[in-house]
Structure formats: structure tokens, C-alpha cells
Amino acid sequence: MSILQPLEQKTLSEKLFLVRFKTDTESHLKVNPEKCKECKDKSCIYICPAEVYKLDEKENIIISYEGCLECGTCRIACEFIEWMNPKGGYGVCYRYG
Amino acid sequence: MEKFDCVIIGAGPAGVAAALTLVRKGLTVAVFERGEYPGSKNLFGGVLYSTVLNKLIPEFWKEASVERHITKRRYSILSKNSEMAVEFGFEDFNHPPFNNSFTVLRAKFDRWFAQKAEDAGAVIFTETVVDDFIYDKGKVSGIKARREGGDVYADVVVCAEGANSLLTEKAGLKKKPLPHQMITAVKEIISIPKDVIEDRFNLSDNEGMALEFFGGAVKGMIGSGFIYTNKDSLSVGVGCPISAMKENNMKPNDLLESFKSHPVVKKLLRGGKTEELSAKMIPELGYKTLPKLIADGLLIVGDAGGFVNPSLYREGTNMAMYSGVAAAETILEARQSGDFSEKGLQGYIKKLEESFVMEDLERYGDVPEKLSEMPQLFKEYPDAILKMVQGYFTISDLPKDELHRQAWNGFKDNISMWKLLLDMYKARKAVL
Numbered sequence: 001m002s003i004l005q006p007l008e009q010k011t012l013s014e015k016l017f018l019v020r021f022k023t024d025t026e027s028h029l030k031v032n033p034e035k036c037k038e039c040k041d042k043s044c045i046y047i048c049p050a051e052v053y054k055l056d057e058k059e060n061i062i063i064s065y066e067g068c069l070e071c072g073t074c075r076i077a078c079e080f081i082e083w084m085n086p087k088g089g090y091g092v093c094y095r096y097g
Numbered sequence: 098m099e100k101f102d103c104v105i106i107g108a109g110p111a112g113v114a115a116a117l118t119l120v121r122k123g124l125t126v127a128v129f130e131r132g133e134y135p136g137s138k139n140l141f142g143g144v145l146y147s148t149v150l151n152k153l154i155p156e157f158w159k160e161a162s163v164e165r166h167i168t169k170r171r172y173s174i175l176s177k178n179s180e181m182a183v184e185f186g187f188e189d190f191n192h193p194p195f196n197n198s199f200t201v202l203r204a205k206f207d208r209w210f211a212q213k214a215e216d217a218g219a220v221i222f223t224e225t226v227v228d229d230f231i232y233d234k235g236k237v238s239g240i241k242a243r244r245e246g247g248d249v250y251a252d253v254v255v256c257a258e259g260a261n262s263l264l265t266e267k268a269g270l271k272k273k274p275l276p277h278q279m280i281t282a283v284k285e286i287i288s289i290p291k292d293v294i295e296d297r298f299n300l301s302d303n304e305g306m307a308l309e310f311f312g313g314a315v316k317g318m319i320g321s322g323f324i325y326t327n328k329d330s331l332s333v334g335v336g337c338p339i340s341a342m343k344e345n346n347m348k349p350n351d352l353l354e355s356f357k358s359h360p361v362v363k364k365l366l367r368g369g370k371t372e373e374l375s376a377k378m379i380p381e382l383g384y385k386t387l388p389k390l391i392a393d394g395l396l397i398v399g400d401a402g403g404f405v406n407p408s409l410y411r412e413g414t415n416m417a418m419y420s421g422v423a424a425a426e427t428i429l430e431a432r433q434s435g436d437f438s439e440k441g442l443q444g445y446i447k448k449l450e451e452s453f454v455m456e457d458l459e460r461y462g463d464v465p466e467k468l469s470e471m472p473q474l475f476k477e478y479p480d481a482i483l484k485m486v487q488g489y490f491t492i493s494d495l496p497k498d499e500l501h502r503q504a505w506n507g508f509k510d511n512i513s514m515w516k517l518l519l520d521m522y523k524a525r526k527a528v529l
Binding site for chain 1: 120131132133136137138139140202203204205207223224225226228243244257260263273274275276279281283285286287289290293331339342343346347348349350354355358363364367368369370371372373374376377378
């Protein structure tokens with residue numbers, strides 16, 4: 001590839017595909033559905049660098065914890081998200097960092 | 098019952114610096130790391146300051162996995178389509194100890210550093226999460242690891258769990274940080290051939306450059322974008338307070354993509370290939386709102402303690418290592434009297450206060466707060482100044498005097514000169 005070629009633009013899911021994860025079968029992140037119903041901002045939807053939180057058709061929060069980069073931003077942005085460390089050895093495993 | 102002289106939670110720079118210091122004095126030390134290997138969950142922008150490390154392991158750069166030493170710095174303010182920048186280069190930094198500034202990749206560097214502690218006698222349990230402390234009459238006397246027979250006891254526990262400080266908060270030493278006290282940074286590793294990096298940034302072999310971008314780099318929010326040169330890759334990222342991103346409904350990944358596609362940045366990334374995406378919180382708690390750093394049988398070190406200098410120096414890992422060494426030295430002193438109570442561990446606070454750590458935190462701790470009082474610094478000013486300068490340089494058939502007058506009038510209609518000078522003074526005082 002030419003050194004003058006622009007950097008190929010990748011979507012977030014393409015970029016997450018480059019990251020090594022060891023995926024657990026259980027989520028280490030939990031929302032409180034009662035509080036979510038009352039929440040107007042729903043900052044979890046946009047504040048997460050990996051966009052782990054999404055809304056389904058019924059306006060429920062769906063958590064794709066498998067792509068969590070474990071920064072903890074959602075826990076600071078929202079006072080009701082329950083954040084637990086994934087099981088030992090599971091979750092994100094950076095090759096560069 | 099498993100018992101060690103000291104248990105350390107987290108094999109990052111703070112935890113490993115503490116472990117290394119303790120095992121060298123013959124103590125039994127267990128380090129618990131939740132990642133597959135030390136470094137696998139660790140991240141920073143990219144520049145390690147190494148004054149503490151160079152004392153722990155003299156001339157570490159000869160064996161450690163370091164990328165490049167920083168001899169050049171470039172600070173740049175962007176508007177939507179323009180840039181003003183200042184660049185510094187110091188040939189003196191090209192010689193040992195290389196100004197104690199190196200780009201490193203943490204997955205490699207932290208693994209090497211932890212190996213040094215292991216070689217010296219520390220026991221490192223990887224893939225092991227710590228969920229809580231064990232208390233004996235109110236004193237921390239061990240930890241609860243998430244595994245069979247996971248209770249491990251120790252005279253004293255060092256908590257080096259990092260910025261997402263679940264345990265420190267659970268122990269009541271720290272309130273959950275507020276959105277304006279935490280920065281979220283996202284970063285990509287972009288591979289580019291070694292000779293292209295050296296040609297593009299005008300570097301000789303092993304020489305490196307740190308580039309910081311403000312203003313339009315992060316859509317006029319407080320915060321910045323950065324490019325740091327590694328051997329054959331660039332660390333490229335953005336970081337802003339969570340509060341600012343909330344106010345603007347900003348997706349961190351969109352912010353990163355917008356930085357990467359700025360005309361100035363885009364050209365620097367040509368021929369590159371994204372290899373990894375990563376994200377981390379950076380604590381900017383403020384000097385007056387630092388956590389309680391000691392309790393009976395417990396010391397808090399590194400990011401969990403909020404040891405980050407948020408000014409242009411951007412110092413975190415060096416402070417983390419200093420806090421780790423200071424905690425270890427305090428433990429060694431406390432062993433003399435056998436008193437690991439909060440009172441017996443007071444020396445830790447004293448050591449921090451007498452060092453650059455607390456001096457710098459006091460000096461720079463309120464930088465984010467002060468800057469947030471001047472949002473115009475990152476938005477209105479860069480745009481207005483760059484527009485004025487562009488006016489000065491735009492060649493037309495008008496006489497130059499007329500050109501200057503138009504550019505100047507356009508500027509002062511939008512900006513109060515007094516306010517600008519005052520803000521510049523305040524900003525300089527806060528940041529430098």
C-alpha cells in the first residue's frame with residue numbers, strides 16, 4: 001500500500017473486531033430497567049466508547065457486554081449502572097495497549 | 098491459610114513498583130492481576146516519564162520494551178480547517194537518560210516490568226479478580242479473590258486497582274467520582290512503517306515526537322487530541338471530561354473519527370492501518386478532593402489514588418510508580434514497629450507531600466476546573482485568531498494596510514481584547 005494512501009476508515013464494529021476479547025457467558029454490566037424507563041438522557045447509549053448499550057424496539061436497554069473495553073465511563077456517567085470486573089482472564093485483552 | 102507479608106491488587110506500574118521494592122527487602126509479596134497477563138488491561142496515551150523507574154532499574158531502556166524517546170514536542174491549536182502550531186526539538190534529549198521520556202505500549206511494557214518483580218521473588222496471580230477486602234476488627238487483613246479458597250491474608254494490602262476504583266470506593270475511602278472529575282480517552286494504534294514515521298516526523302532512529310492538539314481537535318471542548326510516535330506505529334487518540342461529552346451528547350468514537358479526519362491530522366496518518374482500539378478513564382479528581390489514601394492495613398496507590406498531573410505535562414505512570422515505592426517504603430518502616438494501623442502508615446502521606454507528587458497535584462490539580470470556566474479558550478478564540486491570521490495571509494489586490502485592517506476589525510468585533518489577554522494570562526498560569 002502506498003504511504004500516501006489515506007488511512008482506511010473503519011466503523012466502530014470493524015475496529016472492535018480488531019480487539020482481542022475472551023468472552024464470558026454472563027454480563028459484568030447491569031442496568032436498572034425501572035430507572036432506565038424514567039431516564040431522559042440515557043447517556044449510556046452514546047457515552048460508551050464501544051457503544052455497548054443500545055435501545056431495542058420496546059425502548060429497553062440491550063447490553064452487548066462482549067465488546068466492553070472496561071474503561072468504566074458508563075459507571076461515572078450513570079449512577080444506576082452496576083459495574084463488576086469480568087471473571088479473571090475474561091474480557092478485553094490488549095495486544096498493544 | 099495463605100498469608101503473605103503484603104498483598105498487592107493490580108499489576109500496573111504502581112503495584113509492580115511497590116512489589117519490586119518490597120521483595121528486594123526480602124518480604125513475601127503476592128500480586129493479584131485480573132488480566133490474562135500484566136498489561137493486558139492497561140492503557141495510557143503513550144508517554145512514560147521514567148525518573149522513578151530509572152532509580153528502580155537503572156538504564157532500564159537497554160532491556161525494557163520501549164518504543165522511542167521523546168526529543169520533539171509539537172503543540173497545535175486547530176479550528177475546523179486551519180492550524181497554528183509551535184514545535185520544539187531538543188538535541189540534548191537524544192542522550193541517556195533521554196530526558197526520562199519514552200513512548201511505550203503498555204501490553205508489552207507492563208508485562209516486562211511485572212516480570213522484573215516476579216524474577217525478584219514476587220508471586221503474581223494472573224486471571225484473578227479481587228472482589229473485596231477481608232477485615233479483622235476493622236483492619237484490612239487480606240483480600241477475597243474470586244476463586245476456590247480465595248481468601249488470602251497479609252499484614253498489609255496495597256490497592257493498585259486503577260482508575261475504575263471499585264474496591265477503594267467499597268472500602269469507603271473514596272466517593273464515586275463525578276463526571277467532571279474523569280476524562281474518557283479513546284485511542285487507536287495505527288501501524289505505519291518505521292522509515293515512513295521517521296521521514297514524516299523528521300526523526301532519527303529511536304527518536305520520537307509527542308504532538309498535542311487542542312480546540313477543533315475535540316470540537317472545541319476542554320480536552321485534547323494526541324499523536325505519539327512508537328517504533329512502527331502511532332498512538333492516536335482524544336480525551337475529554339465525561340461531563341463535557343454528556344453536555345454535548347458526544348460519542349467518544351465519533352470524536353476520535355472527527356479528530357482523525359481533520360485535514361492536518363489526516364495527512365499525518367496516511368499509509369496507516371488501524372491495529373487496535375482502546376479506551377480508558379483518566380482521574381482528574383482535583384487536589385482538594387483526593388481520596389483518603391490510607392486506612393488500617395491498607396494503602397491506595399496509582400490511578401485509584403488520583404495521582405495524575407492533568408497539565409501539559411500529562412504525568413500519570415511516573416506518579417503511580419512513585420506512589421508505589423512510597424507505599425512500599427512506608428510498609429518497610431511500619432514493620433519495624435509492627436504497626437500497620439492508619440497511624441502507623443502516616444509516613445506514606447508525608448512521603449507524598451514532600452515529593453513532586455503532591456506539590457504538582459496542588460499546583461495543577463485544579464487545571465480542569467479553571468479551564469472549564471473559560472470555554473471560549475477552546476472554541477471562540479482559536480476560530481477568531483486563525484480567521485484573523487488567514488486574513489493577514491490571504492493574498493489579494495487590496496493594499497496590505499487595508500487587508501490588515503479588515504482582518505483586525507473582523508477579530509475585534511468578535512473578541513474583547515481585554516478578556517482575551519486576561520484569559521491568556523489565567524490559562525498560562527493554570528497550565529504551565
